[in-house]
Amino acid sequence: MSQLLPVLTENWDVERSWTLEGYGPYAALDRALTLEQDAVIEEVKASGLRGRGGAGFSTGTKWGFLPPLGDLPRYLVVNADESEPGTCKDIPLLMASPHTLIEGIAISSYAIRSHSAFIYLRGEVVHVYRRLLAAVREAYAAGHLGKDIHGSGYDLDVIVHAGAGAYICGEETALLDSLEGRRGQPRLRPPFPAVAGLYACPTVVNNVESIAAVPAIIGHGPGWFDSLGTETSKGVGIFSLSGHVKEPGQYEAPLGITLRELIDFAGGMREGHTLKFWTPGGSSTPLFTAAELDVPLDFESVAKAGSMLGTRALQIFDDSVCVVRAVLRWTEFYEHESCGKCTPCREGTYWLKQVLARLEKGDGTAEDLDLLLDQCDNIAGKSFCALGDGATAPIISSVTLFRDEYIAHFEHGGCPFDREASVAWS
Structure with missing residues (x-):
């Protein structure tokens, strides 16, 4: 049997783990500052770390996409806009041990030769925002951020930005637009953020957990991280x-x-x-x-x-849950959070919600199931960003896996999981 292995969560049970005292010295940053920047990138590549925000792309390779140094500054942006239903790993990490992320930011920024880093946090989590701000202040006071970090001559400023609470800002280019003060909507690519990202400058955008894993990699060595996980999914x-x-x-x-x-x-x-x-x-x-x-x-x-x-x-x-009702709730979320930039997502998610609501109430027909899948076909792969694909995925799979449950709703005129309907059918 596999075993749990606390790495990012190692100090979560320490008293006041969110403070610098509870976290400890930035030992991995000390080691990183003795290496050349490219050597740090190579260690992250060698570790096999893949993006923890969902896409699973090689983190070190992503850093390597930055163009050669020029007159423009480079930026590191940490995506902490955790917003999808059920997703709850980054916020607990920031609440329990924000210094894990901050040390990771310092190492990663040094590696990509950035002197300004941004943390884009979902604005509703005010308690986490305050804790993160306090941790950043502690890091400045201890010399882990600011001018001449650890006497190395390297300077770094970290800015914590609270978003206004839009799911679409979890998409990296919409996040950048929001960070610049504009309405958060996905950008047309190319150019990609590595070439023209924040303020049209070379930018790396990484998930919280991706950056938080960097101190462990630098501290223990890339071989240690590479030895964990599977052959292709490391750590x-x-x-x-x-x-x-x-x-x-x-x-x-x-x-x-x-x-x-x-x-x-x-x-x-x-x-x-x-x-x-x-x-x-x-x-x-x-x-x-x-x-x-x-x-x-x-x-x-x-x-x-x-x-x-x-x-x-x-x-x-x-087995107490109606899959139709669960999928409807998710679809209502995606319809509400669509930024409206593209027609397939803006119009499609609205009509998905209408048809699903009709089916869930028991007012649908067999033709509605075909209509639902046809709507999904007209959204998936055709929207401006991945929100459309995400909205259709649970619908398509639920109809495939639980078609009989959908049919039961309109054959019996209501949800089979409602007490009144169950009694009427018995």
């Missing part, structure tokens, strides 16, 4: 279990662990119920059922099984 990750398990929460383990093992760590399913369906990477990924309990949770294995590892937001639903 550890925070798996967020929510829903119908006895002990929901954050579980850090090497990539490749299975949901069956994680549910065991979480105390099992709640009494008297069995697993019905789950999301491997948040609400924007195709659903899995109990048939995928033993699929290794790494990028390749989950993709081969028909879904995406995404943000490792494992939402667990037992």
